[in-house]
């Protein structure tokens with residue numbers, strides 16, 4: 001069984017650099033298409049025969065060309081290393097992605113006649129919670145896309161509320177208060193902490209955040225892991241809240257950006273641990289076309305360097321939470337802004353958002369001294385009896401515009 005390689009079937013162009021083999025043992029499942037037999041082997045895998053999640057057209061010289069006039073957006077990331085026969089580990093290293101976009105060996109359950117087989121191996125078992133979220137999201141997006149193709153969304157876009165200036169609101173708040181602008185997160189639950197608030201009324205909470213000085217709001221839309229929804233996003237937007245809204249979603253496909261805009265989003269999140277550089281370039285271009293801001297999130301130096309290597313990034317989030325282990329360390333923000341990186345960010349006037357694990361005025365001033373101009377806060381506000389009033393506690397003073 002040594003050296004079994006799974007190859008893309010003819011005519012399917014495999015171009016998703018988000019799929020990588022585990023670093024250690026490489027157990028592969030190969031499927032005998034005629035007999036339905038699965039064989040486990042070890043070796044250097046080639047790309048799996050799976051569709052690409054991101055909808056993109058990329059020219060050969062890696063400049064991103066966005067074509068959005070058709071539902072039939074295909075993907076062809078030119079520089080993914082896969083077309084050259086490079087191993088997936090090498091391609092992973094080149095792209096700096098740790099999260100595989102979907103199971104290497106396909107869905108974990110298989111029907112053979114009346115039998116269902118589930119063979120767990122490193123290829124079809126998520127390595128961490130973020131990878132699990134992404135694999136589930138991939139299935140979810142493929143399903144919903146079939147019901148609402150891009151052509152339908154494009155029509156719906158005409159009815160979408162006008163876009164609000166997310167970055168402008170952050171800058172205005174920073175200039176007004178002299179403190180990091182607050183992106184207050186409307187977050188009912190999380191994988192790391194479970195349910196954060198039982199009596200969860202998203203519109204009520206959003207209004208309270210706005211009244212008490214939030215510059216922008218972040219609304220979780222993932223249902224399975226955060227108990228959020230696009231209905232919440234839409235309801236907040238329709239309730240007359242003026243703060244620009246970040247759609248806090250795990251974006252892996254351009255379709256999701258159109259959908260978020262239809263539901264009233266003014267900004268979306270792109271997670272560097274999940275998306276190769278070309279996807280980030282392409283997806284930020286889509287955002288530009290739709291007038292949305294893109295908050296590009298990084299967790300370590302490598303991701304920060306990748307993102308700084310991409311032209312035109314205006315908003316970077318440094319997540320103090322490691323999304324693979326849930327460890328939270330606010331000194332992460334400081335570390336990533338030290339030295340040359342901080343210099344480049346200042347020179348380019350990039351707004352940096354300190355994300356996660358901020359509970360006290362000392363925490364806020366710590367990340368402000370490190371160089372952030374905005375903070376993204378969920379748990380420490382939402383768990384308080386009055387999340388709106390909790391804002392003054394977090395900043396050590398009233399930051400509402402009424403003062």
Ligand SMILES: O=C(O)c1ccccc1NCC(=O)[C@H](O)[C@H](O)COP(=O)(O)O
Nearest residue numbers: 190191192323355356357376377378379
């Ligand atoms: O919060 C989690 O447990 C989590 C798990 C997996 C992926 C993402 C996750 N959270 C997203 C965030 O980073 C936070 O919601 C956001 O930064 C606010 O953090 P906090 O103030 O600590 O609630």
